[in-house]
Amino acid sequence: MAQEAETARRVPLNRERVLRAAVALADDSGIEALSMRRLAQELGVVPMALYKHVANKEQLLDGMVDAVVGGIDPPLDGPDWKSVVRHRILSARQVLRRHRWASRVIESRPGPTPAVLEYLDSMIGIFRAGGLSADLTHHVMHALGSRLLGFTQELFDAAPDAPGAPDDAAAAADPAAQEAALRAMAERYPHIAEMATAAAHVEGSGEGSAVSPGCDDQFEFEFALDLLLDGFERLHHQGWTSVGR
Template identity: 35%
Template sequence: MPDPSQTQTSQTQTRLPLSRDRILVAALAYADTHGLQALSMRKVAGDLGVEAMSLYNHISNKADIIAGITDLVAGEITLPTPDFDWKGEMRARSQSAHRVLVKHPWAAAQFQAGHPPGPMMMTYLDATLGCLMAVGFTPAQADHARNTIDNHIYGYTLQKLTRPTRAREIARAAKKELKSIPAASYPHLHRRTEELANATSAEVDDFDFGLTLILDGLDALR
Protein backbone atom coordinates (compact mmCIF):
# COMPACT_ATOMS: atom_id res chain seq x y z
CA MET A 1 0.00 0.00 0.00
CA PRO A 2 1.54 3.35 -1.00
CA ASP A 3 2.49 5.82 1.67
CA PRO A 4 -0.03 8.77 1.49
CA SER A 5 2.73 11.24 2.28
CA GLN A 6 4.81 9.95 -0.65
CA THR A 7 1.78 10.15 -3.00
CA GLN A 8 1.13 13.75 -1.96
CA THR A 9 4.80 14.63 -2.48
CA SER A 10 4.76 13.03 -5.94
CA GLN A 11 1.64 14.99 -6.95
CA THR A 12 3.21 18.22 -5.74
CA GLN A 13 6.37 17.55 -7.72
CA THR A 14 4.54 16.72 -10.97
CA ARG A 15 2.04 19.60 -10.79
CA LEU A 16 3.08 22.36 -13.19
CA PRO A 17 3.51 25.77 -11.59
CA LEU A 18 0.81 28.28 -12.42
CA SER A 19 1.91 31.04 -14.79
CA ARG A 20 0.40 33.67 -17.03
CA ASP A 21 1.23 31.59 -20.10
CA ARG A 22 -0.50 28.48 -18.71
CA ILE A 23 -3.57 30.50 -17.82
CA LEU A 24 -3.80 32.08 -21.27
CA VAL A 25 -3.36 28.75 -23.09
CA ALA A 26 -6.16 27.25 -20.99
CA ALA A 27 -8.35 30.31 -21.55
CA LEU A 28 -7.77 30.15 -25.30
CA ALA A 29 -8.87 26.52 -25.41
CA TYR A 30 -11.94 27.32 -23.32
CA ALA A 31 -12.95 30.28 -25.51
CA ASP A 32 -12.57 28.20 -28.68
CA THR A 33 -14.79 25.46 -27.25
CA HIS A 34 -17.42 27.42 -25.32
CA GLY A 35 -17.27 30.98 -26.67
CA LEU A 36 -15.99 34.20 -25.21
CA GLN A 37 -19.14 35.06 -23.27
CA ALA A 38 -18.89 31.81 -21.29
CA LEU A 39 -15.27 32.50 -20.37
CA SER A 40 -14.65 33.37 -16.72
CA MET A 41 -11.82 33.32 -14.21
CA ARG A 42 -13.61 30.57 -12.28
CA LYS A 43 -14.03 28.31 -15.30
CA VAL A 44 -10.43 28.73 -16.44
CA ALA A 45 -9.27 27.99 -12.91
CA GLY A 46 -11.43 24.86 -12.88
CA ASP A 47 -9.82 23.61 -16.08
CA LEU A 48 -6.41 24.18 -14.51
CA GLY A 49 -7.39 22.46 -11.27
CA VAL A 50 -6.74 25.52 -9.10
CA GLU A 51 -8.76 28.06 -7.14
CA ALA A 52 -9.93 31.14 -9.05
CA MET A 53 -8.18 33.49 -6.61
CA SER A 54 -4.80 32.01 -7.54
CA LEU A 55 -5.20 33.35 -11.08
CA TYR A 56 -5.09 36.93 -9.82
CA ASN A 57 -1.40 36.55 -9.05
CA HIS A 58 -0.85 36.47 -12.83
CA ILE A 59 -3.99 37.95 -14.45
CA SER A 60 -5.79 41.18 -13.54
CA ASN A 61 -9.31 40.25 -14.67
CA LYS A 62 -11.33 38.79 -17.54
CA ALA A 63 -10.47 41.73 -19.79
CA ASP A 64 -6.79 40.97 -19.25
CA ILE A 65 -7.41 37.34 -20.25
CA ILE A 66 -9.24 38.39 -23.42
CA ALA A 67 -6.45 40.78 -24.41
CA GLY A 68 -3.91 38.04 -23.72
CA ILE A 69 -5.59 35.31 -25.75
CA THR A 70 -6.23 37.76 -28.60
CA ASP A 71 -2.48 38.36 -28.67
CA LEU A 72 -1.86 34.59 -28.78
CA VAL A 73 -4.10 34.34 -31.83
CA ALA A 74 -2.16 37.13 -33.56
CA GLY A 75 0.97 35.07 -32.98
CA GLU A 76 -0.43 32.23 -35.10
CA ILE A 77 -0.66 34.32 -38.28
CA THR A 78 2.04 33.97 -40.93
CA LEU A 79 4.13 37.14 -41.03
CA PRO A 80 4.90 38.85 -44.35
CA THR A 81 8.52 39.60 -45.17
CA PRO A 82 9.94 42.44 -47.29
CA ASP A 83 9.98 41.04 -50.80
CA PHE A 84 9.70 42.20 -54.40
CA ASP A 85 6.51 40.13 -54.63
CA TRP A 86 4.78 42.17 -51.95
CA LYS A 87 1.34 41.22 -53.24
CA GLY A 88 2.18 37.54 -52.84
CA GLU A 89 3.37 38.20 -49.29
CA MET A 90 0.24 40.16 -48.40
CA ARG A 91 -1.97 37.50 -49.98
CA ALA A 92 -0.30 34.75 -47.95
CA ARG A 93 -0.58 36.87 -44.80
CA SER A 94 -4.27 37.57 -45.48
CA GLN A 95 -5.13 33.95 -46.19
CA SER A 96 -3.30 32.88 -43.04
CA ALA A 97 -5.15 35.48 -40.95
CA HIS A 98 -8.48 34.33 -42.36
CA ARG A 99 -7.74 30.67 -41.54
CA VAL A 100 -6.58 31.52 -38.02
CA LEU A 101 -9.63 33.68 -37.31
CA VAL A 102 -11.99 30.96 -38.53
CA LYS A 103 -10.17 28.53 -36.23
CA HIS A 104 -10.84 30.92 -33.32
CA PRO A 105 -14.40 32.13 -34.11
CA TRP A 106 -14.51 34.74 -31.34
CA ALA A 107 -11.26 36.45 -32.35
CA ALA A 108 -12.21 38.49 -35.44
CA ALA A 109 -14.40 40.80 -33.36
CA GLN A 110 -11.66 41.15 -30.75
CA PHE A 111 -9.08 42.14 -33.37
CA GLN A 112 -11.30 45.17 -34.00
CA ALA A 113 -12.13 45.88 -30.36
CA GLY A 114 -9.29 48.32 -29.73
CA HIS A 115 -7.33 46.37 -27.12
CA PRO A 116 -3.85 47.78 -26.46
CA PRO A 117 -1.73 45.56 -28.73
CA GLY A 118 0.39 42.90 -27.07
CA PRO A 119 3.87 41.89 -28.27
CA MET A 120 2.64 39.34 -30.82
CA MET A 121 0.10 41.76 -32.29
CA MET A 122 2.74 44.49 -32.50
CA THR A 123 5.09 42.08 -34.29
CA TYR A 124 2.29 41.22 -36.72
CA LEU A 125 1.50 44.88 -37.40
CA ASP A 126 5.15 45.88 -37.68
CA ALA A 127 5.92 43.11 -40.18
CA THR A 128 2.92 44.12 -42.29
CA LEU A 129 3.92 47.78 -42.39
CA GLY A 130 7.53 46.82 -43.09
CA CYS A 131 6.54 44.66 -46.06
CA LEU A 132 4.55 47.51 -47.59
CA MET A 133 7.04 50.27 -46.86
CA ALA A 134 9.88 48.19 -48.35
CA VAL A 135 8.30 48.46 -51.81
CA GLY A 136 7.66 52.19 -51.77
CA PHE A 137 4.51 52.85 -49.77
CA THR A 138 4.82 55.78 -47.38
CA PRO A 139 4.14 55.02 -43.71
CA ALA A 140 0.68 56.58 -44.03
CA GLN A 141 -0.10 54.68 -47.24
CA ALA A 142 1.12 51.44 -45.69
CA ASP A 143 -1.14 51.96 -42.68
CA HIS A 144 -4.17 52.75 -44.85
CA ALA A 145 -3.40 49.70 -46.99
CA ARG A 146 -3.16 47.47 -43.93
CA ASN A 147 -6.47 48.78 -42.60
CA THR A 148 -8.19 48.19 -45.93
CA ILE A 149 -6.88 44.63 -46.20
CA ASP A 150 -7.72 43.86 -42.58
CA ASN A 151 -11.27 45.18 -42.93
CA HIS A 152 -11.71 42.75 -45.81
CA ILE A 153 -10.32 39.87 -43.73
CA TYR A 154 -12.48 40.60 -40.69
CA GLY A 155 -15.65 41.22 -42.66
CA TYR A 156 -15.33 38.11 -44.78
CA THR A 157 -14.41 35.98 -41.78
CA LEU A 158 -17.47 37.11 -39.82
CA GLN A 159 -19.63 36.41 -42.86
CA LYS A 160 -18.14 32.94 -43.28
CA LEU A 161 -18.85 32.14 -39.64
CA THR A 162 -22.51 33.17 -39.87
CA ARG A 163 -23.60 32.39 -43.44
CA PRO A 164 -23.45 29.29 -45.68
CA THR A 165 -20.31 29.10 -47.80
CA ARG A 166 -20.45 25.70 -49.52
CA ALA A 167 -22.04 25.57 -52.98
CA ARG A 168 -24.74 23.12 -51.88
CA GLU A 169 -25.62 25.19 -48.80
CA ILE A 170 -25.70 28.41 -50.83
CA ALA A 171 -27.96 26.80 -53.44
CA ARG A 172 -30.35 25.56 -50.75
CA ALA A 173 -30.53 29.01 -49.14
CA ALA A 174 -30.97 30.72 -52.52
CA LYS A 175 -33.90 28.46 -53.42
CA LYS A 176 -35.67 29.53 -50.24
CA GLU A 177 -34.95 33.22 -50.86
CA LEU A 178 -36.03 33.03 -54.50
CA LYS A 179 -39.65 32.56 -53.47
CA SER A 180 -39.68 36.01 -51.85
CA ILE A 181 -37.97 37.82 -54.75
CA PRO A 182 -40.52 38.33 -57.56
CA ALA A 183 -38.86 38.70 -60.95
CA ALA A 184 -41.24 41.48 -62.00
CA SER A 185 -40.24 43.69 -59.07
CA TYR A 186 -36.57 42.77 -58.67
CA PRO A 187 -35.42 41.38 -62.03
CA HIS A 188 -31.68 41.63 -61.47
CA LEU A 189 -31.72 40.28 -57.93
CA HIS A 190 -34.05 37.48 -59.02
CA ARG A 191 -31.75 36.51 -61.89
CA ARG A 192 -28.68 36.38 -59.66
CA THR A 193 -30.47 34.44 -56.91
CA GLU A 194 -31.77 32.00 -59.51
CA GLU A 195 -28.20 31.41 -60.71
CA LEU A 196 -27.08 30.66 -57.17
CA ALA A 197 -30.05 28.35 -56.61
CA ASN A 198 -29.08 26.29 -59.64
CA ALA A 199 -25.32 26.30 -59.04
CA THR A 200 -23.71 22.89 -58.69
CA SER A 201 -20.16 24.00 -57.93
CA ALA A 202 -18.44 26.82 -56.11
CA GLU A 203 -17.89 30.05 -58.00
CA VAL A 204 -14.89 32.33 -57.69
CA ASP A 205 -13.96 32.55 -54.01
CA ASP A 206 -15.23 35.89 -52.71
CA PHE A 207 -12.30 36.27 -50.34
CA ASP A 208 -9.63 35.99 -53.03
CA PHE A 209 -11.74 37.99 -55.49
CA GLY A 210 -12.00 40.93 -53.10
CA LEU A 211 -8.38 40.63 -51.99
CA THR A 212 -7.16 40.73 -55.60
CA LEU A 213 -9.14 43.91 -56.26
CA ILE A 214 -7.66 45.54 -53.14
CA LEU A 215 -4.07 44.55 -53.92
CA ASP A 216 -4.32 45.63 -57.56
CA GLY A 217 -5.81 48.95 -56.47
CA LEU A 218 -3.05 49.50 -53.92
CA ASP A 219 -0.42 48.72 -56.54
CA ALA A 220 -1.56 51.77 -58.51
CA LEU A 221 -0.72 54.03 -55.54
CA ARG A 222 2.99 53.24 -55.49
Protein backbone atom coordinates in the same frame (compact mmCIF):
# COMPACT_ATOMS: atom_id res chain seq x y z
CA MET B 1 -7.63 9.85 -17.63
CA ALA B 2 -7.88 10.62 -13.93
CA GLN B 3 -4.11 10.24 -13.65
CA GLU B 4 -3.59 12.62 -16.61
CA ALA B 5 -5.89 15.21 -15.02
CA GLU B 6 -4.01 14.91 -11.74
CA THR B 7 -0.68 15.30 -13.56
CA ALA B 8 -1.99 18.42 -15.31
CA ARG B 9 -2.99 19.90 -11.97
CA ARG B 10 0.55 19.42 -10.68
CA VAL B 11 2.06 21.37 -13.61
CA PRO B 12 3.04 24.81 -12.27
CA LEU B 13 0.59 27.50 -13.31
CA ASN B 14 2.00 30.30 -15.44
CA ARG B 15 0.63 32.96 -17.79
CA GLU B 16 1.22 30.89 -20.92
CA ARG B 17 -0.69 27.92 -19.50
CA VAL B 18 -3.55 30.16 -18.39
CA LEU B 19 -3.85 31.72 -21.85
CA ARG B 20 -3.57 28.38 -23.62
CA ALA B 21 -6.38 26.97 -21.48
CA ALA B 22 -8.52 30.06 -22.03
CA VAL B 23 -8.11 29.82 -25.82
CA ALA B 24 -8.99 26.11 -25.72
CA LEU B 25 -12.07 26.80 -23.60
CA ALA B 26 -13.27 29.51 -25.99
CA ASP B 27 -12.63 27.21 -28.96
CA ASP B 28 -14.59 24.36 -27.42
CA SER B 29 -17.45 26.17 -25.69
CA GLY B 30 -17.56 29.65 -27.20
CA ILE B 31 -16.31 32.95 -25.84
CA GLU B 32 -19.58 33.41 -23.91
CA ALA B 33 -18.67 30.42 -21.73
CA LEU B 34 -15.39 31.98 -20.67
CA SER B 35 -15.22 33.24 -17.08
CA MET B 36 -12.46 33.32 -14.52
CA ARG B 37 -14.35 30.74 -12.44
CA ARG B 38 -14.87 28.38 -15.39
CA LEU B 39 -11.26 28.75 -16.45
CA ALA B 40 -10.08 27.98 -12.92
CA GLN B 41 -12.18 24.81 -12.97
CA GLU B 42 -10.59 23.76 -16.26
CA LEU B 43 -7.15 24.26 -14.77
CA GLY B 44 -8.01 22.61 -11.47
CA VAL B 45 -7.18 25.68 -9.38
CA VAL B 46 -9.05 28.21 -7.29
CA PRO B 47 -10.04 31.41 -9.16
CA MET B 48 -7.69 33.55 -7.06
CA ALA B 49 -4.74 31.61 -8.47
CA LEU B 50 -5.45 33.07 -11.91
CA TYR B 51 -5.06 36.65 -10.72
CA LYS B 52 -1.35 36.12 -10.18
CA HIS B 53 -1.04 35.85 -13.96
CA VAL B 54 -3.87 38.02 -15.35
CA ALA B 55 -5.22 40.97 -13.41
CA ASN B 56 -8.80 40.60 -14.66
CA LYS B 57 -10.90 39.22 -17.50
CA GLU B 58 -10.05 42.13 -19.79
CA GLN B 59 -6.36 41.39 -19.43
CA LEU B 60 -7.15 37.74 -20.04
CA LEU B 61 -8.91 38.62 -23.30
CA ASP B 62 -5.97 40.80 -24.36
CA GLY B 63 -3.63 37.90 -23.72
CA MET B 64 -5.84 35.52 -25.68
CA VAL B 65 -5.78 37.87 -28.67
CA ASP B 66 -1.99 38.01 -28.50
CA ALA B 67 -1.77 34.22 -28.24
CA VAL B 68 -3.89 33.81 -31.38
CA VAL B 69 -2.23 36.57 -33.42
CA GLY B 70 1.15 35.17 -32.44
CA GLY B 71 0.26 32.05 -34.44
CA ILE B 72 0.19 33.91 -37.77
CA ASP B 73 3.01 32.91 -40.12
CA PRO B 74 5.99 35.29 -40.24
CA PRO B 75 6.55 37.14 -43.54
CA LEU B 76 8.07 35.14 -46.38
CA ASP B 77 11.30 36.28 -47.95
CA GLY B 78 10.95 37.67 -51.45
CA PRO B 79 10.95 40.86 -53.50
CA ASP B 80 7.28 40.60 -54.52
CA TRP B 81 5.50 42.52 -51.78
CA LYS B 82 2.06 41.54 -53.09
CA SER B 83 2.77 37.82 -52.67
CA VAL B 84 4.26 38.38 -49.22
CA VAL B 85 1.25 40.41 -48.08
CA ARG B 86 -1.24 37.97 -49.60
CA HIS B 87 0.37 34.94 -47.94
CA ARG B 88 0.49 36.70 -44.58
CA ILE B 89 -3.12 37.82 -44.67
CA LEU B 90 -4.35 34.39 -45.73
CA SER B 91 -2.29 32.87 -42.91
CA ALA B 92 -4.04 35.26 -40.53
CA ARG B 93 -7.37 34.13 -41.95
CA GLN B 94 -6.52 30.46 -41.37
CA VAL B 95 -5.56 31.22 -37.78
CA LEU B 96 -8.72 33.18 -37.04
CA ARG B 97 -10.92 30.54 -38.66
CA ARG B 98 -9.50 28.06 -36.15
CA HIS B 99 -10.57 30.44 -33.37
CA ARG B 100 -14.01 31.68 -34.47
CA TRP B 101 -14.42 33.91 -31.42
CA ALA B 102 -11.19 35.83 -32.00
CA SER B 103 -12.42 38.42 -34.50
CA ARG B 104 -15.16 39.59 -32.12
CA VAL B 105 -12.70 39.83 -29.24
CA ILE B 106 -10.19 41.74 -31.37
CA GLU B 107 -12.91 44.23 -32.31
CA SER B 108 -13.96 44.55 -28.67
CA ARG B 109 -10.54 45.66 -27.44
CA PRO B 110 -10.25 49.39 -26.64
CA GLY B 111 -6.94 49.45 -28.51
CA PRO B 112 -4.55 47.11 -30.34
CA THR B 113 -2.77 44.60 -28.12
CA PRO B 114 1.04 44.27 -28.29
CA ALA B 115 0.96 41.30 -30.70
CA VAL B 116 -1.51 43.10 -32.97
CA LEU B 117 0.71 46.19 -32.97
CA GLU B 118 3.73 44.07 -33.85
CA TYR B 119 1.80 42.42 -36.67
CA LEU B 120 0.56 45.75 -38.07
CA ASP B 121 4.04 47.26 -37.81
CA SER B 122 5.42 44.29 -39.73
CA MET B 123 2.78 44.64 -42.45
CA ILE B 124 3.54 48.35 -42.84
CA GLY B 125 7.19 47.41 -43.16
CA ILE B 126 6.38 45.00 -46.02
CA PHE B 127 4.58 47.74 -47.96
CA ARG B 128 7.38 50.23 -47.35
CA ALA B 129 10.07 47.70 -48.33
CA GLY B 130 8.08 47.10 -51.52
CA GLY B 131 8.51 50.75 -52.44
CA LEU B 132 5.12 52.14 -51.46
CA SER B 133 5.30 55.62 -50.02
CA ALA B 134 4.37 56.29 -46.41
CA ASP B 135 1.41 58.29 -47.72
CA LEU B 136 0.07 55.46 -49.90
CA THR B 137 0.77 52.89 -47.18
CA HIS B 138 -1.31 54.95 -44.75
CA HIS B 139 -4.32 54.70 -47.06
CA VAL B 140 -3.60 51.06 -47.87
CA MET B 141 -3.87 50.19 -44.19
CA HIS B 142 -7.20 52.01 -43.98
CA ALA B 143 -8.52 50.27 -47.09
CA LEU B 144 -7.57 46.82 -45.85
CA GLY B 145 -8.88 47.42 -42.33
CA SER B 146 -9.69 44.21 -40.47
CA ARG B 147 -8.88 42.26 -43.65
CA LEU B 148 -5.24 42.63 -42.58
CA LEU B 149 -6.05 40.20 -39.76
CA GLY B 150 -7.94 37.83 -41.99
CA PHE B 151 -11.55 38.79 -41.36
CA THR B 152 -14.06 41.26 -42.63
CA GLN B 153 -17.64 42.14 -41.80
CA GLU B 154 -19.92 41.30 -44.71
CA LEU B 155 -22.98 43.34 -45.58
CA PHE B 156 -25.06 40.60 -43.98
CA ASP B 157 -23.22 38.07 -41.80
CA ALA B 158 -26.28 35.82 -41.75
CA ALA B 159 -29.58 35.85 -43.50
CA PRO B 160 -32.05 38.05 -41.62
CA ASP B 161 -35.70 37.21 -41.21
CA ALA B 162 -36.70 39.39 -44.11
CA PRO B 163 -40.37 39.68 -45.05
CA GLY B 164 -41.11 36.98 -47.59
CA ALA B 165 -38.00 34.95 -46.80
CA PRO B 166 -38.71 31.22 -46.59
CA ASP B 167 -38.63 29.54 -43.20
CA ASP B 168 -35.80 26.98 -43.37
CA ALA B 169 -37.52 24.26 -41.35
CA ALA B 170 -40.84 24.61 -43.13
CA ALA B 171 -39.20 24.78 -46.55
CA ALA B 172 -37.16 21.66 -45.92
CA ALA B 173 -40.34 19.79 -44.99
CA ASP B 174 -42.32 21.12 -47.97
CA PRO B 175 -40.35 21.74 -51.21
CA ALA B 176 -43.45 23.21 -52.86
CA ALA B 177 -43.71 25.78 -50.07
CA GLN B 178 -40.02 26.58 -50.49
CA GLU B 179 -40.44 27.16 -54.23
CA ALA B 180 -43.47 29.37 -53.65
CA ALA B 181 -41.64 31.39 -50.98
CA LEU B 182 -38.61 31.83 -53.24
CA ARG B 183 -40.86 33.01 -56.10
CA ALA B 184 -42.51 35.51 -53.76
CA MET B 185 -39.13 36.76 -52.60
CA ALA B 186 -37.89 37.06 -56.20
CA GLU B 187 -40.91 39.20 -57.05
CA ARG B 188 -40.22 41.50 -54.14
CA TYR B 189 -36.40 41.53 -54.38
CA PRO B 190 -35.67 40.73 -58.04
CA HIS B 191 -32.04 41.87 -58.12
CA ILE B 192 -31.09 39.88 -55.00
CA ALA B 193 -32.75 36.81 -56.50
CA GLU B 194 -30.93 37.29 -59.80
CA MET B 195 -27.54 37.61 -58.10
CA ALA B 196 -28.15 34.64 -55.82
CA THR B 197 -29.15 32.50 -58.81
CA ALA B 198 -26.05 33.57 -60.73
CA ALA B 199 -23.67 32.57 -57.90
CA ALA B 200 -21.82 29.58 -59.31
CA HIS B 201 -19.37 28.87 -56.46
CA VAL B 202 -21.71 27.08 -54.10
CA GLU B 203 -19.08 24.73 -52.67
CA GLY B 204 -16.89 26.06 -49.87
CA SER B 205 -17.19 27.26 -46.35
CA GLY B 206 -20.97 27.05 -46.28
CA GLU B 207 -21.13 30.56 -44.88
CA GLY B 208 -23.57 32.57 -46.91
CA SER B 209 -25.40 35.84 -46.56
CA ALA B 210 -28.85 37.19 -47.18
CA VAL B 211 -27.64 38.46 -50.54
CA SER B 212 -26.31 35.10 -51.75
CA PRO B 213 -26.61 32.11 -49.40
CA GLY B 214 -24.45 29.92 -51.67
CA CYS B 215 -21.39 32.17 -51.55
CA ASP B 216 -18.01 30.66 -50.75
CA ASP B 217 -16.72 32.97 -48.04
CA GLN B 218 -13.06 32.10 -48.66
CA PHE B 219 -13.41 32.77 -52.39
CA GLU B 220 -15.03 36.15 -51.72
CA PHE B 221 -12.32 37.10 -49.24
CA GLU B 222 -9.51 36.28 -51.68
CA PHE B 223 -11.34 37.95 -54.58
CA ALA B 224 -11.61 41.25 -52.68
CA LEU B 225 -8.06 40.96 -51.34
CA ASP B 226 -6.64 40.49 -54.85
CA LEU B 227 -8.62 43.46 -56.16
CA LEU B 228 -7.22 45.64 -53.39
CA LEU B 229 -3.63 44.49 -53.86
CA ASP B 230 -3.83 45.04 -57.63
CA GLY B 231 -5.21 48.50 -57.02
CA PHE B 232 -2.47 49.36 -54.53
CA GLU B 233 0.16 48.22 -57.05
CA ARG B 234 -1.38 50.36 -59.79
CA LEU B 235 -1.40 53.44 -57.56
CA HIS B 236 2.19 52.78 -56.53
CA HIS B 237 3.33 52.63 -60.17
CA GLN B 238 1.41 55.82 -60.90
CA GLY B 239 3.21 57.63 -58.10
CA TRP B 240 -0.11 58.35 -56.40
CA THR B 241 -0.19 60.82 -53.53
CA SER B 242 -3.00 62.10 -51.38
CA VAL B 243 -1.70 65.67 -51.62
CA GLY B 244 -4.06 67.82 -53.67
CA ARG B 245 -6.70 65.12 -53.99
